[in-house]
Amino acid sequence: MNRTLKPIHFVLFAALYLGLQSICIALFPTHAMGVSYPFMILAPWLALAVCWRVGRAGAVRTRLLWTLLCAALAIWGVGILFAAWEDLLQHSALIGADFSDFLFFVYGMPVLLAISSPTEGERDSLFVWLDAISVLMTAFLAYVAIFSVLPFAHRAGHSLSESRLLVTYNVESFALAGAATLRLLAYTNDGEERRFYQILCGYLWIYGLLxxxxxxxxxxxxxxxxxxxxxxxxxxxxxxxxAVYLFGRPARGEERVQSFRRKPLTLFIDNASPIFFTVALLALGAALVRQHFYIGMSGIVVALVVYGIRATLLQSRYMQAQQELQDARDKMEAMSLTDSLTEIANRRSFDHSLEVEWRRAVRRRSPLSLLMIDVDFFKKLNDRYGHPYGDDCLIQIAQALQSALPRTADLLARYGGEEFAVILSATDAHGADIVARRMREVIQALNLKNESPIGEFVTISIGVVTYMFPTEGTSATFLRAADEALYLAKRNGRDRIEYASSDVPAQIG
Incomplete structure (x- = not known):
């Protein structure tokens, strides 16, 4: 029978574990080291097993964080094994640093990597390599700082004194706790990442103090x-x-999604967290410059180069993202100005262009022409043949009208329904008449079926208005004049062109 372990079970087990260790130390005071080390060795590995299980069950983007924490626990677990071997078998005296002390220091590298790693979106492989270089260089400098000798060197070094080693431990522990706390401030919603940093902060502060x-x-x-x-x-x-308590409870759907709406302060902390490794490398390199000049300088150079590469990549990607955002905006703007059916300009684009062309004509004292076009008896076409056929007719009509425009600067727009409008800049009445007649011809050439009182095929009615050097009126009165001309064409029998007089704005206004 499969029974789910509850958090209270782990609390009882922890109390029993600590109590058993305390009893063993009390019963065997002369062999306290021998009976205490098994409990000290087992503790990090039990924590590792639980964290690994929790990480595998969590969201994909938090698995790396748990994996890094598990790596830190594994290093610490190996370190306590070396400490037991050094104390129980080699009987090392507390006069300096041993290899176990190096592992206890290096255990903080995966933790720092978890704190400094971005936790949203996909992680770039190049950033992973940069972080790996930083980890290896930090471990190398830490080894030299602790033992004052290169790794695998066949000569004895002078390890740190016990007092300096303890100060180094304390500085590392509280620096990690502080960095994790800053990282926690970057999360405002109760998501898995925020809960991970809650656990990590609590653990690091307790670890540092104890x-x-x-x-x-x-x-x-x-x-x-x-x-x-x-x-x-x-x-x-x-x-x-x-880990058991916070991740053992069922997570609500909204808790598994980290909010992307953040305050400027939290955004700053989140984006500044990768600098933690750079600071660690610079500090270690600066500490080694006096005794090991070239090694210390190599650490400083690596820190600056890695940070420079990261900053350059982030800046280039920011610029690329800005360009992509601008392209998307341009595309959205173009879509907002385009009729989805006919793929020509829509009413919004027409209104804007008409205002621009009107002001230009007034400023330059140049002629401006406007054509309003209506498909005759289009409602009957839809009722008789269906809307799909009507839509197909509108598409063909738009393409035909577009082909009749003499210049690319001329604008054809779908004004609404079966109505179209054409703006002809710097075009007088004669030029507008040529374009209007050409448009009637191309529509007649389509031979689109539409039985009506005026024939068997689709026809159009056109209202034309032209102003020579407009000095009064507005674009609205200009448009109203074109509507009046179109209305006149429809009232006079359709399938024809009618013209508005040039003084219409003064009369209407």
């Missing part, structure tokens, strides 16, 4: 083990319980 207390007690008492060994286990207990 390990600082543990190290202080170790130095003060000059003992290597005792009941205070429980302090090294408590952070992993919190991590395990936090």
């Amino acid at each position: 390990t600082a207390l543990y190290n202080h007690v170790t130095v003060a008492t000059n003992e290597q083990t005792g009941q205070y060994d429980l302090l090294t286990i408590l952070p992993f207990v919190f991590l395990t319980l936090g």
Whole structure:
């Protein structure tokens, strides 16, 4: 029978685990180190198993975060194994740094990588490589800083003193906790990423405080083990319980989606988080410059180069995104000015163009012509043959009218329904008449079926208005005159062209 473990079960197990360790240390005080190390070794691996399980069950974009945390726990787990080997088998004295101390320091690298990694969208492989270079360089510099010798060198180095090593641990622990706290501020909604950083912040602060207390007690008492060994286990207990509690409850759909609407402060923190690794590399490199000049300078150079490449890529992609956004806006603007059926200009485009051309004609004192076109008896065509046929007719009519325009600068627009409008800039009455007659001819040549009182095929009525050097009136009166001419063509029998007089604005106005 499959039974689901509840958070209370893990709380009871943690209490039993800590209690059992405390009892074993109390019962075997002379062998406290031997009985305490198994509990200290097992704790990070149990936390790793729970975090791995939680990460696999979470959203795809949070899996990398949990994987990095699991990598940190694995490094810490290997470090405690080396510490046990050094203390129990080699009986190392607390006079300097051992290899386990290096692992305890390097364990923070995956944590820092989790804090500095972007957690939204797809992660670019080049950024992953840059982060990997930063991790390797940081680990290399940390090794040199701790042991004062190159890795795998066949000569003895001078490791950090115990006091400086403890200060280094404390600085690293609280720096990670502070960075994780800043990272948490970038999340405002209760999503999986925010909950991950809640757990990580709590764990890092508890780890920093308790390990600082543990190290202080170790130095003060000059003992290597005792009941205070429980302090090294408590952070992993919190991590395990936090992961189980926050991710054990069923997540609502909206909680699994991180909001993209953020305040400027949270956006700044989110985008500035990748600089954490650069700062770490610069700090380590600067610390090594005096004793190991070339190694320290190499760390500084790598930090600046990696940051420069990252900044350049981000800037170029920002510019590309801006260009794509502008292209999308232009496309949307073009779509908003285009009739979806006929793919010619729509009413909005016509109104804007008419106003522009009217002002230009007034400013230049040049002629301007306007044609209003109506498809005769189009409602009967729709009723008799159906709307699909009517739509197809409108498409063919629009294409034919477009072909009759003499210049690309002339505008053909669908004014509404079966009505079209044509703006002819710098065109006098004679030129407008030529265009109107040409349009009637191309429509007649289509031979589109439409039985009506005036014939068997589709015809059009056209109203034409032309102003020579307009000095009064407005574009609205200009349009009204063209409507009057079209109305006159329809009233006089359709399938014809009628013209408005040039003084219509003065009469109407």
